[in-house]
Amino acid sequence: MYDVMIIGAGPVGNYLASLLASRLKVFVIEQKGSFGGKACTGIIGAESYEKLGLPKKAVINSFRGARFYSKIQSFEIERKTPQAYLVDRKILEKELAREAIKKGAEYSLETRFMGFKNGRALLQKHGELFEVEAKFYVGADGVSSRVAKEIGARAKGEFLPGFEMEVVGNFERKEFVEVWVNKELNKDFFFWVAPIDEGLARVGTIGKLDSLYAFMKMRMLKESSAVEFKAGSVGIGVRKPWVKGNVALVGDAALQLKPLTAGGIAYGMFCAHGLAYAIKQGNLKLYENICKDIKREIAFGLRARKLFRNLNQEKIEDIFEILGSREAVEVIEQTADFDEHAKTIKALLKHPKLLAKLLKISPTLIRYLL
Ligand SMILES: Cc1cc2nc3c(=O)[nH]c(=O)nc-3n(C[C@H](O)[C@H](O)[C@H](O)COP(=O)(O)OP(=O)(O)OC[C@H]3O[C@@H](n4cnc5c(N)ncnc54)[C@H](O)[C@@H]3O)c2cc1C
Structure with a gap:
């Protein structure tokens, strides 16, 4: 029997595993065969990145400012030091998993959580069904969380598609993110251009794909210059409860993301700290209260x-x-x-x-x- 079973090895699941593995017997399952691959620009606040102790190896660019554009005006915010990092999600997730494994966590890839049966998790790997028991179960399985459904958690909010492309172009000011607000092109969200280097940037939005194409045309970026395309979804709102019995939700599964930007990596990881503490104390009831600052930020957002x-x-x-x-x-x-x-x-x-x-x-x- 495991102490903790973490369902989903995204950034938040792996981070939680790395927090728990030296003290507890941790089992992590992931339905995919490898890390990364999710639609995500990978921008994380620099201060949070340091506080969370995330691996520098995953950082592929730093931003010290942002230029905001409306339809007819623009302004710039600039600082001397990096305010946010752009990360490679595959490297980030793999490094965190590596750390968790070094501390003793056990991983099973290509393993899908199917539901709970008599207090055990029902899993499927390469067509075979089997059961695993743990003292605590954690759903870190993203916005369409199966674990959330199993515990009857209900969401109130917006569920929107999100799109991102890596586009070849000319991005001379690679230390600046561009934020474009044009309601005529997208009423739901802004567009972003996050340079990886002077010749490549991640361009995306939350909302309709057509609006991203329209924006790219306006920004003079060509769809035919894209070297990567990813589609995903975000949940902006509240999903409750985060805990039921010996099961807890964390990260996107609990809709722990910033409503204004749909960034969820840092909030999910800060909440993972709260959850790790509650698990170590053997009392999941402590979890939500420890995360009250993030809850307040989400409510304001x-x-x-x-x-x-x-x-x-x-x-x-x-x-x-x-x-x-x-x-x-x-x-x-x-x-x-x-x-x-x-x-x-x-x-x-x-x-x-x-x-x-x-x-x-x-x-x-x-x-x-x-
Ligand atoms: C277009 C777009 C851009 C974004 N940009 C940013 C950004 O710049 N910065 C930022 O902070 N956030 C961004 N986000 C949000 C960010 O992607 C999420 O907040 C983040 O991925 C949440 O991490 P997580 O570990 O909670 O969930 P996920 O990353 O979704 O990981 C969940 C994992 O669980 C696995 N899983 C799911 N179901 C099962 C199952 N039944 N059994 C086993 N495994 C399962 C999945 O395969 C996955 O690996 C963006 C989102 C979109 C759509």
């Missing part, structure tokens, strides 16, 4: 996302005019935190002049955020 969804392009232009002002750029440059959006938004709303301007755009919604 959901309110900010609602605000974003209700804005038309005209209002986006008004907001860009305010955010591009010298005062706003100063506030953003001082407070911007890649993984704590509430901090920056609250700092902007605390600035009397900026608040007055923002209130003119949408008083009800700004008050709702406050």
Whole structure:
């Protein structure tokens, strides 16, 4: 019998395994035969990356700034040091799994979780069914989590497709991410261009594929210059409960992602720390309370996302005019935190002049955020 069985060896499942394996008997299963491969740009806040102790080997580029574009204007936020890293997900996941295995975790690839049967996990490998028992089970099996279904967890939110391409082009400013907000091309989300180097970038959006093609045309990037295409999905909202009996959900399975950017790697890993503590204490009830800061961030992000969804392009232009002002750029440059959006938004709303301007755009919604 294992102490913990982790279902899903994505970044969060592997990270959790690496946190637990030196103290407990850990078994990780993964339905695929190798790591990585998921549609994911791989941008992680630099501060979180250091705090989480993630492997430098997986970093393929660093960003120290971002340029924001609306339909007709743009502004830039710049810092001297890296604010975010671009990672190779395959290397990241493999390195974390390697660490977990070195500490004693056992892995089984090509093994699919089928459900629970009399308190045991029913698994399938190469057509054969078998059962495995553990004291605790963790669903780290992504947004369409089978484990979540098994424990009757319910989700309230949006489930959207996401697309990403690696495109050959000219990206001279490789230390800057581009963020494009154009509601006429995509009402659900922004577009991003994240350079890997001066000649290659990851370009993507959440929403419709047609909108990504339309954006690429506008950005003068050619679909015929893509060297990789990936499609996936994101769940933006709340899935409850995270714990039932001796089963817990973590990462995308628990919808632990930033509603404004759909980034889930850092939040999932911070929650993995909380879950690892609860498991080591033998009490899963501690888990949700330890993750209350992330829960609060997600709740704030959901309110900010609602605000974003209700804005038309005209209002986006008004907001860009305010955010591009010298005062706003100063506030953003001082407070911007890649993984704590509430901090920056609250700092902007605390600035009397900026608040007055923002209130003119949408008083009800700004008050709702406050
Ligand atoms: C287009 C796009 C771009 C994104 N960009 C970013 C970004 O830049 N930064 C960021 O932080 N996040 C990004 N995300 C979100 C990010 O991909 C997820 O938050 C992250 O992958 C969550 O990790 P996870 O380990 O929880 O789940 P996953 O990465 O989904 O891993 C789950 C694993 O479980 C396995 N599995 C599933 N079901 C079973 C089963 N029944 N049995 C066994 N194994 C199973 C899967 O094969 C998979 O390996 C993006 C998402 C999309 C769609």
